Amino acid sequence: MANIEAVAKQAGVSVASVSRVINGTAARADTEARVRKAIAELDYQPNSAARALKVRQSEQICLSFDDLANPAYIAMTRGVGRELSSTKYRLILSSAFSSVEEIVKHLQTMGRGFADGLIISPIYSDERITKLISALQMPVVLVGTLPEGVDVDNVHVDSSAGISMAIEHLVETGRTKIGLINGPLNTKPGMRRKAAFEKAIKAAGLKFDKSSIIQANTFSPEAGYFAFSEIEDFSKFDAFLCANDQLAAGAMKFASENGISIPGDIAIVGVDNTNMASLLHPTLTSVDLKAEERGEIAAKLMLDRLANPDRPSKHVTVEPKLVIRESTAKK
């Protein structure tokens, strides 16, 4: 591989001049032409590591979340990826974190400087993670609810408002016996869905009963299917809110296999509005939490922060939106 010195020799100029034409600093037309010619002749590409070492920038941004199987994170990745694709920044994807330990280890390695910024969407809520994020000597954008005392850029969706919209919609369409198929309680979304559900039920003037919450242990379709299969008496319910579309899809599958009519007997609302929602049968009413948009905004915040390191941190809130489809039609 040719290096900058080879190019300089070929062009008959100094390495400084080569560097300058690459980086767009002033050069005489003549010099520039010769350097460009030499670069083309030698197929020269400047070495990333050497540049990174000297300028203390890697031109890489790291995106971290816990689970590459969850369509909401995929959508987020799409948003981030699209936004970065027109910039000089490369995208490093870190995922598949199964434990807090692993996340801690990952956050520690950020100190090596392989990324100029970190976009992170932590699903677990843990003191150590929070501390490490605060201590990070680099731009961070946190996607999700900002923990107490952490001062970084943030993009956040008021999922609680989304849950309220869903419950209100169910009530308006005549449902009164509403259950929740929730995700795991050791995750932030699980905790928040539960709290939001309780609040929304009370706000709607219904009486809240703990037994109407069914805990799944993952956010997967299988868990949704299993959750429904454990329900002994469906007559206690006329609607379910599911903590995400995957759980909803699993539940609907159980329903269709067991002669439970949706929306006839039970109405279903999902969360995330993944593209699956419009393909299920019946099509699924879902709370759109705008994962892709949040990814896009996160990337924009990051780029903005990299261009402007000293600005105060920004917090962006996106509005959820209830997308009404067949699964909540009136009985």
Added chain:
Amino acid sequence: MANIEAVAKQAGVSVASVSRVINGTAARADTEARVRKAIAELDYQPNSAARALKVRQSEQICLSFDDLANPAYIAMTRGVGRELSSTKYRLILSSAFSSVEEIVKHLQTMGRGFADGLIISPIYSDERITKLISALQMPVVLVGTLPEGVDVDNVHVDSSAGISMAIEHLVETGRTKIGLINGPLNTKPGMRRKAAFEKAIKAAGLKFDKSSIIQANTFSPEAGYFAFSEIEDFSKFDAFLCANDQLAAGAMKFASENGISIPGDIAIVGVDNTNMASLLHPTLTSVDLKAEERGEIAAKLMLDRLANPDRPSKHVTVEPKLVIRESTAKK
């Protein structure tokens, strides 16, 4: 940020000794202990760029494909990510390539050395891309059909055999008027599906008619929906093979909205066996092309090649598998 010199000073040893304990070369117990203590005290993390520059390794692997919206590539990414997560390698994700130009530009930047290897799954078939891949001075694993004259590690699925299995299954279950909803013809999968379909139809003893192929212009559900909506006379068909599950899902949606019974009137087979397949109604028979497994194998080949740069190139073929579900039940 502390550097190796600061650690050396703190520990009262030379930088060489610090480097050696980090990299596991012999050191006296006493020395090692002092260095480790200093590292802990200073929160030292070795700088990636400096190390990369010296040892000529970035500890990064680049995964490139064209479309982050396609679930098959997501599955592949999962496979690669899982396999790399237990190694020192980070994953760089390059996608959202809308044109050959962009891919060419991307391939050229590989010369900067920001990645030690490239796993690529090109959807477009283009001479320039082929040439650049061959010329790359780094380990490459190509996922998909290997173009003529390219000698790199490869993992490949015999999708044609998968198509045959699907057609045979349809014939066995009494279907004779089989159509194809194909993806765009300027893509490799689109071209291959078409050829495989024609071959399989003939092999099954049915007469092949060009008009039974309907070209969609993307691999999306919307395109599948639109393709079905363009069909004037459904009585000409009793089954459709769709080039992927997304097209199938869109087609099924149109069918369900228009009173076409699946599998009563029309049987449907998808391709990719994404997790959507078991959640649709009816559940979708699909040819599993093992995208996740291919990703995993690709990553393994890459790691093996990095450990063993001079071995001859390996070609792995994975077997497709037909997963039979409700959408192809007998009439």
Added chain:
DNA sequence: ATCAGAACTGTAAACGATTACAGTTCAAGC
């Protein structure tokens, strides 16, 4: 033609690690 100042160019010192080589310390056998 001269001169001032602007515009450009080259030399050499970084950036933070790894590692060849030479020098030092250690352990064991006499």
Added chain:
DNA sequence: GCTTGAACTGTAATCGTTTACAGTTCTGAT
């Protein structure tokens, strides 16, 4: 206590860039 070879350690060069600084060339006004 000496010797010897093995085991460890330190010095300094190196990887390929960028950039401050000093030196050179150019331009245009006199």
